[in-house]
Amino acid sequence: LNWQREKEKRNAAFKAIEYVEEGMVLGLGTGTTVYYFLKALGKEIKESHFKIKCVPSSVETEKIAREFGIPLTTLQEERVLDLTVDGADEVDKAFNLIKGGGGALLREKLLASNSKKEIIIVDSSKLVEKLGGFPLPVEVVQFGVELTKRKLEGLGAKVEHRRKEGELFVTDNGNYILDCQFAAIEEPKKLETIINLIPGVVENGLFVGLVDMVLVGEGDEVKVLKKGKGK
Numbered sequence: 001l002n003w004q005r006e007k008e009k010r011n012a013a014f015k016a017i018e019y020v021e022e023g024m025v026l027g028l029g030t031g032t033t034v035y036y037f038l039k040a041l042g043k044e045i046k047e048s049h050f051k052i053k054c055v056p057s058s059v060e061t062e063k064i065a066r067e068f069g070i071p072l073t074t075l076q077e078e079r080v081l082d083l084t085v086d087g088a089d090e091v092d093k094a095f096n097l098i099k100g101g102g103g104a105l106l107r108e109k110l111l112a113s114n115s116k117k118e119i120i121i122v123d124s125s126k127l128v129e130k131l132g133g134f135p136l137p138v139e140v141v142q143f144g145v146e147l148t149k150r151k152l153e154g155l156g157a158k159v160e161h162r163r164k165e166g167e168l169f170v171t172d173n174g175n176y177i178l179d180c181q182f183a184a185i186e187e188p189k190k191l192e193t194i195i196n197l198i199p200g201v202v203e204n205g206l207f208v209g210l211v212d213m214v215l216v217g218e219g220d221e222v223k224v225l226k227k228g229k230g231k
């Protein structure tokens with residue numbers, strides 16, 4: 001465990017609490033950075049008694065949120081989210097992301113696309129010049145996975161079928177993940193669209209134009225990057 005990095009994650013997560021307001025419907029991302037946010041949010045709810053409702057982006061987040069006493073709801077009940085707080089695997093200067101290192105990209109993207117505001121919390125190692133150093137996670141249906149894999153290879157990626165503890169990794173939605181190593185991704189929007197046109201692909205981890213603010217833990221500080229500023 002890299003303690004410096006954990007501190008940066010925790011600081012960014014704590015900062016995000018400042019943007020949570022009474023009565024909000026909140027989307028909850030997934031991952032180790034979001035874990036710190038959930039912990040702080042649970043504490044805040046207990047101490048300040050403020051009322052919010054949250055939609056989790058994964059079974060894992062749902063479980064952790066319950067443990068921390070965070071009230072949960074669903075996208076059936078609440079169609080619009082006021083704010084979603086989530087982590088990322090890579091963030092570029094235009095606030096485009098690669099997500100899905102934890103395999104929750106599909107529900108995370110659904111929350112991001114239905115949220116009035118999306119705040120991303122990261123440690124400083126996640127900031128990149130160009131996306132693509134981190135292999136792009138692509139969620140695909142199990143049926144015909146080898147053919148889908150070949151189509152992705154046809155786009156120039158080196159493709160790995162994701163495994164967990166020796167077994168093929170299965171998402172909360174019952175799908176597989178193919179991790180696609182491209183060279184630097186020059187046109188994220190274009191690649192996002194092209195990948196999603198392949199039959200068998202459910203969604204990919206490129207998030208383009210969905211983010212309003214990035215909170216970056218850097219040493220002991222947290223940098224607040226807002227769209228159009230500080231970039």
Ligand code: A5P
Pocket residue numbers: 029030031032033034086087088089098099100101102103104105108
């Ligand atoms: C989950 O599927 C991902 O999109 C996470 O948001 C991403 O992997 C960041 O996770 P960490 O905060 O654990 O780095």
